[in-house]
Amino acid sequence: MLELIQTLGKSTRAGFTKLGRGTYFLLQTLTGILEIVPRPRLLLNQMYSVGVLSCLIISISGLFVGMVLGLQGFYILSDFGAEETLGVMVAASLVRELGPVVSALLFAGRAGSALTAEIGLMKATEQLSGMEMMAVDPIKRIISPRFLAGVISMPLLAALFSAIGILGGQIVGCGLLGVDDGSYWSQMQSKIDFFDDIINGVIKSFVFGFVTTWIALFEGYDTIPTSEGVSRATTRTVVNSAFSILGLDFILTALMFGDD
Amino acid sequence: MLHSSTQDTLVGLFVAAGIAGLFFLALQVCNLNYFTEQKGYTVTARFENSGGLKVKSPVSAAGVKIGQISDISFDPKTFESVVKMRIYSQYNSIPDDATASVFTAGLLGEQYVSLEPGGSSDYLKEGSNIEITQSAIILEKAIGQFLFKSAEEKK
Incomplete structure (x- = not known):
């Protein structure tokens, strides 16, 4: 019994310590962002690996999500003779919910896990300590550009997702099922x-980008420097990002769309 | 690793695509026209009951959209609904004895105001009132009346 209580206390304390370290890490990262201004190349490289390389999966998923919405929406709405409102249904569900949430989940899987693995391996192979030895702050040099790149890329990816999804819905709805193009x-x-x-959708994706990138970078930076540690950290990134995205989505939706 | 100039191009394309997506959403999806707000004039109509009319509902004449509702308020003295509508300025020759009625588009569609022109030679202008109005038909009331009538007839 005592042991059980001890375990509970231990894990609670570990959780809080980690939260504290994470917050401190975030503050350091945010102050490091100023250092990027004289070296835009650092940010550009990360925008490439975080943003550009995620483009393909985001566009293809967006297209298919939009097409599925078009199909399902059409079958449900045609029961009520309201196929003409298909456009509203597709656009509202993409712009408000699916765009920010699904693209953030994909982003966590595609870019977040890569960030964690990269930084975790840097730590395991003592590249980060090496930088410190040369009086280069690894947070400013490595972490901050990646963080900024993630925060900038996420809203752009979500906008891309929604826009392509709406076009996908139009292809299925108007092209295959015969909803009038004009009324769509x-x-x-x-x-x-x-x-x-x-704007609320953009705010959502901005928040998701912030949280996902933070989690990914912190898990990588905080990893136990062994191969097993890196693999666990990568898993934790994806799981924790998914949790926080979905949980935050509920809170944000309640705040934004509560009064209409 | 790619050449840095190729990388620059790809990052540039990515940012441009993302911003284009946002613009697409703003212009094509929600028809943002805060910057190109059409000029117009405001007229007021008083309805006994304006039903499910909302701000931004369309105002149409002969089925063509000629403006939109800009404000709906309740007059506590006359117990009427005061509806302000903004008519686009190119439609400046609507007779001032026009009738305004609240209609529903389809059975479940949104409600809109329909203007039916009269025969006056004076036109509606900024601040004028539409005198003749017809309230929204409340379905429950109509059903109630119908039931009441058919019960009367049976007696």
Whole structure:
């Protein structure tokens, strides 16, 4: 019994210590962002590996999610004779929810795990300590550019996802199922609001990008420097990112769309 | 590793694609026209009941959209709904004895205001009032009346 309580206490304490280290790490990273201004090349390289390389999976998933929404939406809406509102359904669900959430989940799997593995291996092979020996701050040199790249890329990827998804919905809805092209767009235009829907979606994806990149970088930086440690850290990145994305999504949705 | 100039190009393309996606969402999906807000004039109509009318609902004449609702408020003295609508300025020759009615597009569609022109030679302008209005049809009321009538007839 005592042992059980001890384990509970130990894991609680470990959790809080980790949270504290994570917050400290985030603060250091944020102050390090200023150091990128004289060296934009560092950011550019990371934008390439975090953003550009995620483009393909995001676009293809967006296309298919939009097409599935078009199909399912059409079958449900045609029961009520309301196929014309297909555009509203596809656009609202993509812009408000699926765009930010699914692209953030994909981003965590594609870019987040890569970041953790890369930094974890740097730590395991003592590259980070090597940098410190040369009086180069690894947080400023390695972590901050990756963090900024993730935070910038996420909203762009989510916008890409939603835009391609809406086109996918149009291909299926108007091309295959015969919904009128004009009413697809015009109903969408009259029902989707710039600030209520699109800006809120961008804010969501910004928050998700912030959290996912933070988790990925911290897990890599905080890893136990062995091959097993890196593999565990990579798993934790994906699992924890998914949890925080879905949990935060609920909170953000309740705050943003609560009063209408 | 790629050449840095190729990398630059790809990053540039990525950022451009992302921003293009945002613009697509803003312009094509929600038809953002805060910057190109169409000029217009505001007229007021008082309805006994404006039903499910909302701000930004369309105002149409002969089925063509000529403006949109800009404000809906309740007048506590006359117990009427005061609806302000903004009519686009190119439609500046609508007779001032036009009738405004609240209709529903389809059975479940959104509600809109329909203007039916009268025969006056004076036109609606900024600040004018539409005198003749017809309220929204409340389905429950209509059903209630119908049931009541058919019960009366049976007696």
